[in-house]
Amino acid sequence: MVSMSGLERALHHLARLSAYLSGLLILSAALVTILDVVMRSVINRPFFGANDIVLYLLTIGVVGFFPLMVDSAHHIKIEVLGSRLGKRGVRLVEGFANLVTLLVLAGFTWQFLLRGNRLASFGDASQILQLPVAPMWWIGAGFMALAVVIQAVMVVTGHSQRVPVGQTLDEYERRR
């Protein structure tokens, strides 16, 4: 097994950091929802703009999980051919799969950016709080760009063995 370069380590930590921050955003969205329920039932008044805030937090939060998914290669995959291909065959197939994944992720990033630009040009805003929605897509594009860079490094280096989500980098290297 090949050891990770400094760039790969940095990207790995960035992917995890973005997942932690996104997790906090999602928990915050849950708190806003609870607060809205409590306010409606106790003081008979809703949390003003709760839906707008929840949508913002959830959209950014969920997209912020994508770099971790890519970094740990945590996908629904069917590996029917598996070891029958031999080492070289597996490398080739994995290389192809990684390249297709890279192209699709790059496509998402490009389109997220375009959507953000389009919404900004129209001046689109959320329904209640009138929050501009374009930044939500620009931030999403930023997270996707991080996923693209991680995937690109994977394509170039051919390192398909990833640190599983349940392990830290230290644990992974100790077990190797």
Place this chain on the structure above:
Amino acid sequence: MDPVTLVLLALLAIFILLFLHVPIGIAMTAVGVISFGVYTNFRAAFSLMASEPASILGTVDISVIPLFLLMGSFANAGGLADDIYRLASALVGRVRGGVAMATVLGCGLFGSIAGSSVATTATFGTLALPQMKERGYDPGFAAGTVAAGGTLGAMVPPSIILVVYGIIAEQFILKLFVAVIIPAALAVIGYLGAIWIMGIVRPKSMPDPQAVSSGELRAAARNCLPALILFAIVSGGIYGGVFTVTEAASLGAVTTFLIAVMRSRVTMAGFLAALREAAANTAMIYISIIGASIMTYFVGLTRVSNDLAAVLVSLDIPPLMVIALLVVLYLVLGAIFDEMAAMLITLPFVLPVVTGLGYDPVWWGVVMLVLINLGMMTPPIGMNVFLLNKLAPDVGLLNIYRGVTPFIIADLLRLTLLVLFPSISLYLVGVF
């Protein structure tokens, strides 16, 4: 190119990409965008890569996925599964096969918090399997019990698979959760029955029952109180009409986190690991839904599935025969693919046919869920069985498959009932 050829080529391309190890969400996105581009134009096709994620991320219902996944991860880290298992053991431990029955009941109750089959199997594989083996259960039967019980994680609401189905099939999540109540109860009864029959047919596969003192039962009930409160908040809140599914999921995620912190069961490392697990699973499910939704959009535009349904109706083939053929198709597909993948790939094509024949999409969602769960246990790719083989390699894959056979038979009986009598699933939907 005519739409039928294009749709068939698209389906073939997805299968080829999947065989070449391309992740399902990525494969469906790539094929969906290219097919749509060929059918209309590529400018519109590429724009689907933003418009579909936008409509999915903007759907309130789907936000329950990260919240339920967080709830399950925190519940695991907070040791709630352990408490549930102890209570179930204290309750039914005194009957023959009691510990196996406790595993099934524990999985069912934990499923109402975890929402996922794999999470429930992994949790009870480490929790219940060693105890069952230690008490003298046949290792294959013990592992088979956990593999079957694990499927209750996906069967008992809140079920992540049902949420995914609801998003793609555009059905109300609450309706699906209500429709699955009786089938989930039948699953539990079927598994308990399978254990009881095994106790009669192969008495050596399990030890003699052990008495449980009332003191042990009281202590177990006391420790399990947080899990029961959580169950009451989430399931009671949803079915009692107190909360929407999203509100219950929010409350569940935050409450589980607080329970774990207050009981000092979760360290910072454990919290971060739980967060990572939920995060990676969320992204994996979202990308799969986005891919499936792009494919659905393309197939819907061609109207090929609707035309196929019209042809089937005009052929005068009994609808039940078409459904039976689809069920067999899924059982065969399940032998090659992961069932969640099979559902995502085929739903854009199959659902219009099912609804075109006059069946309720909510009922089909329940049937799909049972089929997916069956696939979790059946060879050659039974995910739960594989997982248990990883957790307890000494048992042996073949022995686990042998041990899970009584539960597969129970599930096949349940599937037959649900297909023949859709009202089993739909009765409560009409009542709520």
